[in-house]
Amino acid sequence: LDHLAQMVKEGTDFAVFDAKTGEDITRSVLTHIIVEEEGKGQNLLPIDFLRHLISFYGDSLQAVVPNYLNHTMHIFARNQEQMRGAMQEALGELNPFGQFEEMGKQNMAIFENAMKMFVPFYGSNGVPASKNTADTGVSDVAGDKAATHELKALKLQLAQMQVQLDRMSENK
Numbered sequence: 001l002d003h004l005a006q007m008v009k010e011g012t013d014f015a016v017f018d019a020k021t022g023e024d025i026t027r028s029v030l031t032h033i034i035v036e037e038e039g040k041g042q043n044l045l046p047i048d049f050l051r052h053l054i055s056f057y058g059d060s061l062q063a064v065v066p067n068y069l070n071h072t073m074h075i076f077a078r079n080q081e082q083m084r085g086a087m088q089e090a091l092g093e094l095n096p097f098g099q100f101e102e103m104g105k106q107n108m109a110i111f112e113n114a115m116k117m118f119v120p121f122y123g124s125n126g127v128p129a130s131k132n133t134a135d136t137g138v139s140d141v142a143g144d145k146a147a148t149h150e151l152k153a154l155k156l157q158l159a160q161m162q163v164q165l166d167r168m169s170e171n172k
Helices: 002-009 026-039 047-055 065-078 080-090 098-118 129-136 141-171
Strands: none
Touching (some): 002 026, 065 098
């Protein structure tokens, strides 16, 4: 596992298959590496984060969480050098985590925007459309049209992705 962990750190992309069944066990192996690293005291995953993550299993948002985490991690990795510089600058400041707080707010905004795309019954202001109507007596027609348009675009994109997946599976 140490060798595989080093390969990950070097940016080597690999897959791990069970010798008997041929099943792809890459996810399990990578998870096991994380468990071992966390056990060594090199904690990257705060307890609150782990609790939140566990709470999403079986939740209606379970399908959204992996893409959100993957997207956020890609952004974080892309900005590593900038973050290292910010940390060095922040060491002398009173609040060294101000940069992280701002990033957290940005990540939350990204998540909220993603949720608006996946939840068509939400109005453009993020409040359920039924609540808009009940509170004000006026529905958010523009928001409803935008949500319908976004939903149609997402369905089209999903269909295109399915065609690509079908083609890829045929080529194997």
